[in-house]
Amino acid sequence: MSKRPTIADIASQAGVSTGAVSYALNGRPGVSAATRDRILAIAKEIGWHPSVAARSMAGSRVNAVGLILARPARVLGMEPFFMQFISGVESVLSANRTALLLQLVPDHDAADEAVRFWWAERRIDGVLVMDLWADDQRPALLAELGVPAVIVGRPRKGLDLPAVWSDDAAAIDSVVDYLVTIGHRRIARVAGLPSLEHTQIRTAAFQAAAERHKLDSAPVVSTDYTWEEGAQATRRLLTSADRPTAITYDNDLMAVAALSVAHELSISVPDQLSIVAGDDSQLCLVQHPSITALARDIVDYGARTAQAMLDLVADGRTGVHQTPTATLIPRASTAAAP
Amino acid sequence: MSKRPTIADIASQAGVSTGAVSYALNGRPGVSAATRDRILAIAKEIGWHPSVAARSMAGSRVNAVGLILARPARVLGMEPFFMQFISGVESVLSANRTALLLQLVPDHDAADEAVRFWWAERRIDGVLVMDLWADDQRPALLAELGVPAVIVGRPRKGLDLPAVWSDDAAAIDSVVDYLVTIGHRRIARVAGLPSLEHTQIRTAAFQAAAERHKLDSAPVVSTDYTWEEGAQATRRLLTSADRPTAITYDNDLMAVAALSVAHELSISVPDQLSIVAGDDSQLCLVQHPSITALARDIVDYGARTAQAMLDLVADGRTGVHQTPTATLIPRASTAAAP
């Protein structure tokens, strides 16, 4: 296996200095068009590839971005969201010859630690920050370290970080409006992790909508997104004195669990109970009855996020990118209130 | 933002040369215990982190491994397997300060291309190869390029690459044995992508088991793991002249789809039809009836794979690592044959 070619090899073949080669390969001024073409041709011919290590040492970009996920594996596995999101991110990154560093960590501290390390080792050009929780220290930490970051979620006040978000509140509104329209007055919400910012946004939107429509009852139960807690929450709601006629869930797995619980309690869906899932996937389709869900293009969401990251590291462009609001897809699990 | 500390900073504070610092930090001989301790203390105090770039330029490892997944996003999203596997991989890698580069590609050619790039740019120390298909060129390509690789699947003849695998054939045997024991004589198999090696292994095992038990019928239908094809395959099997009394599926989503189809055809599960899922997850638990499944510790599978990779790059250790065979977890979807 022969030594891999370097710009010095190209330089000697082209009869120029390595500096000229560097300028040519990076499309910077300082070389004539003729020389540039010659250099590019030689580079291609001898199969030259830049050494990321050398580039990063010389202070330039490393063409890699980090994504840290702080959720337990079993939750991550059951949530189609993440893989679809990653897939969207990847499609944009790989088209731009940028690598994705993925790290799954058990908790918030580990997430901070991971960012510190990556940055200290100059492994990444920036990070994608997902699953922000209330009082999340990460944006501040990143700003302090000077790590370029894109926030997936509501833009932070006071920090000039680009953010990519979708209007969860509007989506929740559309669900409540829909349920109210078909006659429901007792609507419950089974929420995800209460510490997550988007859970709080949704819960606030839900409560505001309940207020607006003057619902008879609008209880909110928090869970950790798992089937167990979804089932438990549902059981509690359905055995309460003031049983809801419709329940919305923050993901699809819990909505599926709800179907089980309803069956177990001999409550028929959708005749006696309507169910809405907060995420859409094949899971909702495959059930009996199929589940009404909030759907959005998650792959696109990931792609926009990656693009925002590239824009940020390329020319420091920040800004807020809003993605389309999720739309309600009515299926067989919702019907007029009993 | 102060400049990050380098070994030169440590050296000047400790009053030694950078060479000595390097030896000390890497646990190599050439420095006294006292000096070493002093250096380590200073390094810790000033928060020194090695620069991967500098290290890798100096010819050492880059502490990163690649994982390339060649499946469509929607399949990846619905298969808890991948995230769990990645989670296992990650746990071992991050404990060893090694990064995971993830790339999702649309097809096989793109996968090859991705490896070439990563390797050419010296971004990775090695790759994890999953989802081998029949006549897969990747092991040969990797051997040719000299990329350290760990095969997730059956070891390749003729190539000295470490492999981590589980005995799918034995798992399939246990399923068929179980079904035969409770009286089934017409058992069908709804397989995953026929091009994948492990699908072929399982199908062969299934057919051998059918032969051994002299089953009345043992049809095999291929799918792409999606709900749609799983449902379609089930429909075809259940409306055929020689309707099976038990069907096994290569993942859990298709088994869930089967429940739907059975319901649609008014075939009761498990009285008239038994269903077995090839992967276990919360999905199987949450159904009505809950689904009998083959379960295995996927996180552990990923962890072993990562460990094999680390062993390989550390000291060239190859070898075959076998993980525990999946075990059958009987639930409510299987019962004695009608």
Add this chain to the structure above:
DNA sequence: CCGATGACATGAAGCGGTTAAGTAAGTTGC
């Protein structure tokens, strides 16, 4: 015809480590 201006290219200094080779002590053996 001269000095100023650009365009193009060179040379060399870093970036932050690793490591072979060199050196100055202290230790050992006989």
Add this chain to the structure above:
DNA sequence: GCAACTTACTTAACCGCTTCATGTCATCGG
């Protein structure tokens, strides 16, 4: 008491690329 090692460290070259200061022409305005 001296050669032969060992130990503990230093020195400096090197990895591949970027970039700034510098240099050399050809061209142009006056």
